[in-house]
Amino acid sequence: MKRLLIFLMLWLPLGMAEAAGPDEQLMMAARDGREALAKSAIAQGANVNAVNPQGRSALMLAAYYGNEKVVKLLLAEGADPTLKDSQGGTALIGASQQYNLEVIRALISHGADVNAAGKNGMTPLRAAELNGNDEVMKLLGEAGAEGGGKKSAKKKKKG
Template sequence: MLTAAEDGDAAAVEKALDDGAGTGARDDRGRTPLLLAALGDHVEAARALVKAGADPDAQDDQDDSAWLVTGVTGSVRMARVLIPAEPDYTLTNRYGGTSLIPAGEHGHVAYVREVLRKTDMEVDHVNRLGWTALLEAVILGDGGRDHQQVVALLLEHGADPELADKEGVTPLEHAEQRGFDRVAALLRDAE
């Protein structure tokens, strides 16, 4: 089951399920078949696992889950498969962040749009670093078009442009320090 999910072999996943394999198997890193499928963006394998009742919130030894890794991969197709499984949108990764935070960091525009439209995920969740998705999009982003769009989406959905990091530095101050003029303009307009 684990190998089939990791390889994205949906037919082999379905056969393993038909033969009585459970969805809760774990590899030596604590990853479930659904997490392995999500990591590889193997949508059909994941679909079969979700249909069989796989847990989208089962976390591995690094606190990753199938749902949480969608924020890293930015896979809208995988998110759409997992949303009907009702993942816990408050579940956090090893940094204390929800899936929206790494999506902001990586500039996953389509994913951020989908999650903000289809879930009730808290847009201003603060991770252990003291950063929100908005702060990560500014601090760890490149200021380019994708990160500009992510910042705009987060602001449109209620992200607080004045919510500062642990040192009291606001997203606007970070954008100005990095020379991200367009991002800074978006943040100024939102204040």
């Protein structure tokens, strides 16, 4: 029984990816960091700017989960780093909650708005601050990010 459960847990995500359309495959690939599946989905006609029911694009998912190779692939294929989800969140806000400087650099170099704010006022700089990501805060500040809380304001005065 245990082997059957393990088999199903490993096989179902693969089977689901095969049964899904290209856009859904791309979303799964972005979330899970599966570059080969992302390439396959794009080759099959996936829209790199398609969104899920929450309004999140594949780029937003890949950025949030720190899937650097998929982020770079999506950007190279024309994914829009300025898209906002239903709450006004962006790929850069999601990436700034994590600690992946290369994902953040890639988004910024492709035109992500370092000052974009969600409906709740969350910005990339504030997201980094809330998660204690000093290096991310520094990178965002160097890219022109403004605002944030007390900690980021203190950092700016020192530098």
